[in-house]
Amino acid sequence: MADLDPDRQLALVYVPASKRAAVETLWRLDAAFGAVLATGTEPMISRIRLAWWREALEKLDTAPPPAEPLLRALAGHVLPCGVAGAELAAMEAGWAAIAPGERLTPDNLARHGAARGARLFELSARLLGDESHPVAQAGRHWALVDLARHSAAQDERGAAFLAAGAVETRGRWPARLRPLGMISALARRDRSRGPERAERPGSPGRMLRMMRHRLTGY
Template sequence: MTGIVEDPERDLVLTYARAGRRAGLAALLALDDALAKLLRTTREPALGQMRLAWWREALEKLDHVPAPAEPVLKALEAEVLPHGVTGASLVPIVHGWEVLIEEEQLAADAMRRFGEGRGQLFVAAGALLGAAGDPLAQAGQGWALADLAGNLEDEKERAVARDLARPLLEDAARTRWSRSARALGALAHRARLDLAEAPKAAGAPSRVGRLLWHRLTGR
């Protein structure tokens, strides 16, 4: 899954969040990046589960004690929790990632569980941003599955992930997103663009234009 790399499209999407909440959205995405990196760099399933358990416990503790000296947790404490998002509400994101360690082969049901868990990032971000009536869970699941499809090696598994992601993202795209949540809507549109039969490269003018149109219209 995507790591912490230079990503001009994501930098653009972050500007869609109002200034006072932008750092919070960046912190939530950094949490997802950290979990993705954990899986990418851990070969032993038992070790991966131990590391994910540490993140689960650390997120839950954010609601009761100061964050340890870990940059992602510090950012969540400073930029996310003050806006009504609890550390405990972020734990399902970790559960979603854990599916990829627990399952030797990713059947459709396991992928759905992954999408439902990781997709809670959109729900938390929606609470942070003050979203109103937006299809957060649906879009978050589609976004998570589209990214999964782009990172799987097995073509059959990739096809299943794409087939699960498309209807979720297409349905979410039919909604006019509230102004507060347009950063999340843009992430969902970006995931749809990645699922195209012949996707344009990230940063292509047509992709950027589509994201800008969403910023203006919510569509």
């Protein structure tokens, strides 16, 4: 299964043990989608791999998972918590919007923010047991900032940061959702610093920012 970055690994430590496997598996699905694009050498092959994941996730609603570790983990940990395979499959559209060969237009950036970020945050909130807090905007913002952090081209980084800047993410996070809020707080920090002052994942400054959010909800 795809590895999680140090920031999300630290956030997982603060997820209750009874929910940790489900949240971790969901986040690893997001990382797996990212790995498809990061390791793809041909645009068409990347699209085929994304489509395979979408179809395999949809089939989880009607059939046992195949012998693929992440699909089995999703079936064992995430689906029993009230998340459908079709909801997971819908995340693929966010990655298809930025697949190789696609331009980072405002439309594609909006699709990425919504289908990847907003959905990931909403499903994470469901697994954490609190859907009362509006997390979709924070998810959009996080996805766009994360895209900027991982973009090699300066114009792409700028476009993603600009799109993230149009998304409002203020407000205090409830205690149950603070493991999720931790990575949202890092995204706000990253956008305020800009691409020229990017920090490596797991750096002391990032860890301190996460701890402050854990204590205050901001």
